[in-house]
Amino acid sequence: MKLLKAIIRPNKVDxxxxxxxxxxxxxxxxxxVRGHGKQKGHTAIYRGKEYNVSLLPKMExxxxxxxSIVEDAIRAIVEAARxxxxxDGRVFVLxxxxxxxxxxxxxxx
Amino acid sequence: MEVVCxxxxxRRDLADEILCGRSSVAALGRxxxxxxxxxxxxRASIPAPPSPVALIALGGYGRRHxxxxxxIDLLVLFxxxxxxxxxxxxxxxxxxxxxxxxxxxxQIREIGELSQAEVDNPEFLLALVDARFVAGERSLFDxxxxxxxxxxxxxxxxxxxxxxxxxxxxxxxxxxYQLEPDVKEAPGALRDISAARTIAAVTDPxxxxxxxxxxxxxxxxxxxxxxxxxxxxxxxxxxHNVLGHAAQEKIAERLGYPGRGPRQRVEALMxxxxxxxKAVSRVLERARRTAPVPMGVNIGGTRDGIRxxxxxxxxxxxxxxxxxxxxxxxxxxxxxxxxxxxxxRSVDRFKTEDFFPADEDRAALLAxxxxxxxxxxxxxxxxxxxxxxxxxxxxxxxxxxxxxDFYHKYTVDEHTLLTIRNLERLTAAPGRGRxxxxxxxxxxxxxxxxxxxDLQSPEFLVLALLLHDVGKWREEDHASESMRMAExxxxxLRLPAQxxxxxxxxxxxxxxxxxxxxxxDTEDPExxxxxxxxxxxxxxxxxxxxxxxxxIEAVSLDTLTPWKEELLWRFYVDTYNHLTxxxxxxxxxxxxxxxxxxxxxxxxxxxxxxxxxxxEGLPRRYLxxxxxxxxxxxxxxxxxxxxxxxxLSLEQNKDVWDLTxxxxxxxxxxxxxxxxxxxxxxxxLRGQAMxxxxxxxxxxxxxxxxxxxxxxxxxxxxxxxxxxxNVVAGRATVADRLAGRRRGVSRRRGPDVAPVxxxxxxxxxxxxxxxxxxxxxxxxxxxISRTIAAHGCEIDLVLIATEAEKAIDVFHITRRGxxxxxxxxxxxxxxxxxxxxxxxxxxxxxxxxxxx
Numbered sequence: 001m002k003l004l005k006a007i008i009r010p011n012k013v014d015x016x017x018x019x020x021x022x023x024x025x026x027x028x029x030x031x032x033v034r035g036h037g038k039q040k041g042h043t044a045i046y047r048g049k050e051y052n053v054s055l056l057p058k059m060e061x062x063x064x065x066x067x068s069i070v071e072d073a074i075r076a077i078v079e080a081a082r083x084x085x086x087x088d089g090r091v092f093v094l095x096x097x098x099x100x101x102x103x104x105x106x107x108x109x
Numbered sequence: 110m111e112v113v114c115x116x117x118x119x120r121r122d123l124a125d126e127i128l129c130g131r132s133s134v135a136a137l138g139r140x141x142x143x144x145x146x147x148x149x150x151x152r153a154s155i156p157a158p159p160s161p162v163a164l165i166a167l168g169g170y171g172r173r174h175x176x177x178x179x180x181i182d183l184l185v186l187f188x189x190x191x192x193x194x195x196x197x198x199x200x201x202x203x204x205x206x207x208x209x210x211x212x213x214x215x216q217i218r219e220i221g222e223l224s225q226a227e228v229d230n231p232e233f234l235l236a237l238v239d240a241r242f243v244a245g246e247r248s249l250f251d252x253x254x255x256x257x258x259x260x261x262x263x264x265x266x267x268x269x270x271x272x273x274x275x276x277x278x279x280x281x282x283x284x285x286y287q288l289e290p291d292v293k294e295a296p297g298a299l300r301d302i303s304a305a306r307t308i309a310a311v312t313d314p315x316x317x318x319x320x321x322x323x324x325x326x327x328x329x330x331x332x333x334x335x336x337x338x339x340x341x342x343x344x345x346x347x348x349h350n351v352l353g354h355a356a357q358e359k360i361a362e363r364l365g366y367p368g369r370g371p372r373q374r375v376e377a378l379m380x381x382x383x384x385x386x387k388a389v390s391r392v393l394e395r396a397r398r399t400a401p402v403p404m405g406v407n408i409g410g411t412r413d414g415i416r417x418x419x420x421x422x423x424x425x426x427x428x429x430x431x432x433x434x435x436x437x438x439x440x441x442x443x444x445x446x447x448x449x450x451x452x453x454r455s456v457d458r459f460k461t462e463d464f465f466p467a468d469e470d471r472a473a474l475l476a477x478x479x480x481x482x483x484x485x486x487x488x489x490x491x492x493x494x495x496x497x498x499x500x501x502x503x504x505x506x507x508x509x510x511x512x513x514d515f516y517h518k519y520t521v522d523e524h525t526l527l528t529i530r531n532l533e534r535l536t537a538a539p540g541r542g543r544x545x546x547x548x549x550x551x552x553x554x555x556x557x558x559x560x561x562x563d564l565q566s567p568e569f570l571v572l573a574l575l576l577h578d579v580g581k582w583r584e585e586d587h588a589s590e591s592m593r594m595a596e597x598x599x600x601x602l603r604l605p606a607q608x609x610x611x612x613x614x615x616x617x618x619x620x621x622x623x624x625x626x627x628x629x630d631t632e633d634p635e636x637x638x639x640x641x642x643x644x645x646x647x648x649x650x651x652x653x654x655x656x657x658x659x660x661i662e663a664v665s666l667d668t669l670t671p672w673k674e675e676l677l678w679r680f681y682v683d684t685y686n687h688l689t690x691x692x693x694x695x696x697x698x699x700x701x702x703x704x705x706x707x708x709x710x711x712x713x714x715x716x717x718x719x720x721x722x723x724x725e726g727l728p729r730r731y732l733x734x735x736x737x738x739x740x741x742x743x744x745x746x747x748x749x750x751x752x753x754x755x756x757l758s759l760e761q762n763k764d765v766w767d768l769t770x771x772x773x774x775x776x777x778x779x780x781x782x783x784x785x786x787x788x789x790x791x792x793x794l795r796g797q798a799m800x801x802x803x804x805x806x807x808x809x810x811x812x813x814x815x816x817x818x819x820x821x822x823x824x825x826x827x828x829x830x831x832x833x834x835n836v837v838a839g840r841a842t843v844a845d846r847l848a849g850r851r852r853g854v855s856r857r858r859g860p861d862v863a864p865v866x867x868x869x870x871x872x873x874x875x876x877x878x879x880x881x882x883x884x885x886x887x888x889x890x891x892x893i894s895r896t897i898a899a900h901g902c903e904i905d906l907v908l909i910a911t912e913a914e915k916a917i918d919v920f921h922i923t924r925r926g927x928x929x930x931x932x933x934x935x936x937x938x939x940x941x942x943x944x945x946x947x948x949x950x951x952x953x954x955x956x957x958x959x960x961x
Contacts, residue, residue, distance in 0.1 A: 010676060011630045032672035046682045047917055048867035048880030057676050083630065 001096040002070045006061045007033065008081040008089040013059050019076040023069055029062040037090060058089060064096055112154050114147040114209050120177040124343045128363060133336035134174070134328075141166075141173040144181060144211075148202075149244040155201035161188035162198065163242065163249040167216070171239035172303070174335060177342040178349075181206065182214040182236055188249050191219055212348065223253055226262040231269030238266060238307045263311035263403035271397065274304050285386040289357075292338045293350040297386025299338065302331050305393040312400040312409055313418045319399075323392050330385035336364070337382070352382070404436040405429070414445035423448070424455040427463045428470050430496065434487045435477050444490050452494045461601050464500045471602055474500075478568040478575075480561065482537060485530035488575075492526065501575060503594040506582035518665035521581045527663035528574045532655065535561045553671065556678060557658055560651040563912045565795075569608055570652050573615035574659060592617045607736055614649060615656055622657040626680035627673060640680075641687040645733030647910075650688060654681045690872035690880075692730040693906050693921045699725050703732040710737055715744055723747055726801040728906065734797065743807060746771040750805070753838040759826055765794065765811050766819065772837055774804040779904050780894035781836045782808060784843030787888035789829055790816030796909035810909070815887070843891070862915060864945035868934040876905065876921035877929040879937070883945045885916040896944045897922060900937045902929065 008016060013030060020028065034055040044053050065073045070093065077091050099108040119140055126136035148164055167182040169175060185202065187195055199217055206213050216233060227233055237257050242250040256262075278296050281287060285297035293299045305327065309316040317323050340360050341349055352360070354375075361374035366381075368374035401409020407418050407429055415437040417423035423430070430452055437444045465471045478484070491497040498504040507521040517524060535558040537550050550558050561567060576598070580590025595616050599609045621643065629636050644650040657677060662669040697704060704724050708717045723744045724731070735743070746756040746769060755772045770782060779798050786793060792815040798808045819825045835841040864883035872878055881893060890909065897904055897920060906921035924933060 009630065011628050014628065032670055034672060034675070044679070044682055045686065045867065045869070045880075048865045048882045050867070053679070057672050057679075085632070087632070 001064055001066060001099060003094040003096050004061075004063050004065060004070070004073055004077065005092040005094065006063075006077045006081065006089065007035070007037075007058050007091075008061065008077070009083070009087065010057055010059050012081040012083075012089075013061070015080040016061055016077055019080040020063060020073065023072055023076055025063055025065060025069075025073060027063065031060045031062070033058050033060045037087075056087065064099065112147070112150045112205065114143075116209055116211070119143045120343070123177055123339065127336055127339050127343075133332050133339060137175055137335055137339065138173045140177070141170065141175040144170070144175060145243050147209075148183075151202055151205055152244045155198055156194075158187070158194040158198040159192070160190065160195050161246040161249055162186065162195070163245040163247065163253075164202075165250055165253065166239075166241045166243050167214075167233075167236035168239055169303070171236070171241040173241075174299075176335065176339045176348075178212075178347050179342070180212045180214045180348065182216075183243075184216045184218065184237075184240065184253075186223075186249050186253055187217075187219050188246065189219070191217065220249060220252055223256050226257075226265050228265050228269075231273060234262070234266050234269055235273070235307060238310055239303075260403040260405050260408070266311045267308065267400065267402060270304055270307055274301070274393070274397070285390055286383060289351055289353045290382065290386070291351045292334050292341065292382075295386070297383075297388075297390040299331070299334050301389050301393045302327060302334070305389070305396045308393075308396045308400045312403060315419075316396055316400055317392065320392065320395055323395070326388045327392050330389050333381065333385050340364075404440065405432040408433050408436050410436065410440055410442065411445065414443035414448070415440070416445040416448045417451060420447070420451045423451055427455070427459045428466050431464065431470070431473055431477060431500075434491060435473065437490075438477070438481065438483050438487050441483060444487070449490060449494045452496050456495045456499050459499060461500060461502060461598070465602060468603075471604075474602070475568045475572075478571040480529065480532045480536050480567050480571055482533055484533045484571070485526055488529060489526055492522065497575075501598060503576060503579035503591075503598055506594070507579055510581060512581055516664050516668060519663070521578050524663045525575060525578055528577075528656075528659040529571055531659040531662040532561070532567075532571065532574065535655070553674065557655060557674075559912060560655055560681075563651055563910065564655075565648060566608065566611075569611050570615065570655060573612045573619070573652075574656060576612070577616050577619045577656070577660065588617055588620060611649065611652070615652055618643065618653060619656055619660060622653050622677070622680070623661060623673075626657075626677050631676070631680045631683060637680075637683045637687050641684050641691075644684065644688070646730065647685060647688050650681065650684055686872065688730075689908055689919050690869060690878050692728045693873050693876045693878075695729045697724045697727050697729050697732060701729075701732075703729075707732075707737060707740060712741055715741060719748070720744055722803075723801075723805070726803070727799050727807070731799060731807075743769065743771065747805060747807075755834050755837045757830060757833060759830060761819075765813060766791070768808075768810045768812065770806070770808040770810075770833065772806050772808075774800055774806045775837075776903075777895075777898050778806060778837065779808065779907060780891055780898050781843050782810075782833060783891040783894055784847060784888075785829070785832045785836050786810065786812055787891045788832070788843065788846035789818045789825075790814075790887065791818075792885075792887065793890055793909060794911045796907065798904065798907035800905045808907075847888070847891075864942065866938045866941045866945070868929070868938050870928050870934065873921065875928070876923060877934060879920045879922060879941070881916070881918045881920070881941065881945070883916050883918075885911055885914050889916050889945075890918065892944050893918060893941060894920075896940050897937065900933070900940055901925070902937065 006016065010032075017028070017030075020026075034057055036054060036056055043050050045051075061077070063073065074091055074093065082088050100106070101108060123136055123140045126139070127133055145166070152162075152164060163186045165171075165184040165186055167184050169179055170182050175181070185199055199215075203213060203215060216236075237253075240250070240253065240257070277294060277300065281291075281295050283296065285295060287295050291298060305317060317327060337352060337360060338350055340363060341352060341356055344356055344359060357375045357378060358371045361368075361371070361378035364378065366374040366377040368377055399411065401411045401416055401418060403418075404410050404415065407422055407426070409416060409418050415433045417429075417433065433444050433448055465474060488497060491500075492504075492508075498508055504522065504525075507525065510521040512521055519527065535550055535554055564570065576595040577591055578587060579594050580587035580592070583590050592613055595613060599612060604612065622640070625631065625636060625640055631637065641650075644653060654677065658669070658674070661673065699721055704721060707724065708720050711717065711720050724740075732740075742758070746758065748756075750756055750771060750773060752773050752775070755770060757768065757770045760767045768786070772778065783793065791812040793810055793812045796808070796810040798806070800806050814820055819829070822828070832841070832846065836843055836846070862884045865881065867880045869878040869880065879897070883889060894904060894907075902922040902924045903926075904920055904922050908919040910917040922929070929937065
């Protein structure tokens, strides 16, 4: 199993969710986050005054997938979240050692 | 024929009656009637002056409590101006009174003088409470009473009375147990009885009937004290009110107090005196403690909150109820449980129109809805009492309505009210100078609070919030249903067309901004452009942004995250910048929908080509800013305009003046108009300046008459208008007009905020845009525009805004028909910075000689 952690544009959440649903991956965690990568924020001007917007609002989607569909899931996220502009985000892939279902205590494979 | 008054005989009769134990109040009443009759005979004997006149008894004379040597407090009231004949009349009246040995305390007034309560004359105010018609023109007396008996004056009377009572009691060390009491002034004596009755008269007439036996005990004490006072006068043959040791012996004996010797009789008399004085003190103390402070017609403030003075009256006057909630809002208190119960009992008998029968009632509702601390609590009281949904019937559909979804945590009606609480939390003043009890603006919200302070009519936002979810009684598309239901209500409330449109716009689009800000790619300029197109102007953008914030926060405790706030704010800024910086590139075209509508609906006096020619080439923003009636007014102003001519209109709208100027473009035009307004001390709040490709200029200013030039001078409007004509035509210069104002300008510096000048040549294809944020100061726009002109630049478009004490101005400029180069921008920015930092320099004007 792998944990996919995708940092994407806020307006891309629905598209990414739909793309993952097509792979029958319906369980996910979505979190509002703020940060910056290469985009490093930008300068905005309001009423003549410049201010630096360093941390940009992003969405983080976490989804645990079986090894067999990791590549498909990554592709689905990347394709759904891409605009081609700076600031489209990242997908991180992390190994998952074990997983348990809390209601029953059973170990998931 | 000489009018005679046998005062001594009247006094003897009074003494006889008092001593034979009859009611002293009745006896003094008969003595007072003798004085009344004498005054009436005197008045009839004097030649009547041209002005109508009324003789009015004041104070104790008004109450018919004249003791044998009391002063006669008299108001001689004239209906017209007091001239020589009226003065002769007064002398003819007063001389015989003095000759008869009466001490007269006279007040002479014209009726007009009574329209303003004489708050600096508390004794006179108090005496007017007991005013009684004696002789002359009764209608004058009626007018005097009507102008006096209003809640505002009653509140002054109450305050004055409390102060006077405290001062009087202090002079007696605050105790009624005086060995030689003054039966008029001492605590528990006659003045205290009169004070208790006055408090009841100006607050709640039933006040003295509420305590156990208070009314009869007060009457009994009054009869006793008046009897003693009358005997003191007879004994001393003058207005002497101190019951000294010697007088105590004599009066105890004359009144037949039992006892073997004088000492026992005096003790019996004084025991009676202290018993009565104690009763009076208790009644007065309770009246002072519980009297409602007059705060409106039939509305008073108590420690338990705002209540109706007369509940039976209130129950049948629903139009007065809103006043109770307004008073509670003003006083930072609650509406009392009794008043809420009274409303609850009666509310079902009334419909919307009963609460707002007149224009002033409808205006009062809008004034009430201005967001401020306490509004949510008052609206909640109204809602719990069933009043809010009666006033605004669409709310009935969502009262206690439960909608099950993943997000909402409260019933629809409570969600609605919470949106208003969220808004009112943005109204507390930030930082220093904030009243100690006022809540603080939540952290990070100052930027949204500044939008709220910018709004011209925040009450429309509150009205829209109240109605935004009423369509939720249906499961689907609640925004359209809310709008449908609101339309009918707004018609019943007869909201002006522009306000109605704004409220309906907000209701219809209340979900749009969050949908776009959180779910669309707001970095896409097309998304921003489309949203800017939807809102049209900054005011609506600010309204919708605040509505979105308040609405999301009212969904549950944690729905509005800092993350969402940030997204919302950024989207607001992008849309605001689009509206203010890019509108110069979007011009009206002949084929546009708005133009066709304007032509189709035009009044008969405007030919279609005139309408089209006027509109074509103005920024599209113009069509969003003004309704059709205003557009037609502008077109009429633009008719037959020639070079050097100015067509203008100057209208007053409450405290703000609207100036519309149409003319043909020429150098220094905008600066000159601003200069003229400054020269009259006008403070420009908001405005627009637009130019079309044919050189037609339309400038619209809203300003306040800061130095009251327009208010105080009869021909001021003409003077302002002709000054603008002369300056634009070159017959006068602004420098002449401003000469001598330099000191005034320097004296009134704005707040200590560093001015900001920002040049932008990216946002617009056609213009370099200069944004200026600076402390608001008199003449600021004049100085800025003069500096821009001095740098050889033409001003095509201007947006003027004021937020609190900050001026926010955006100029769209060119130089020789093109955008400014980098060095030109730097030079202009530096010049403007100097102008803003040193007002004196600019007003003196060391610029080259100006054209025009």
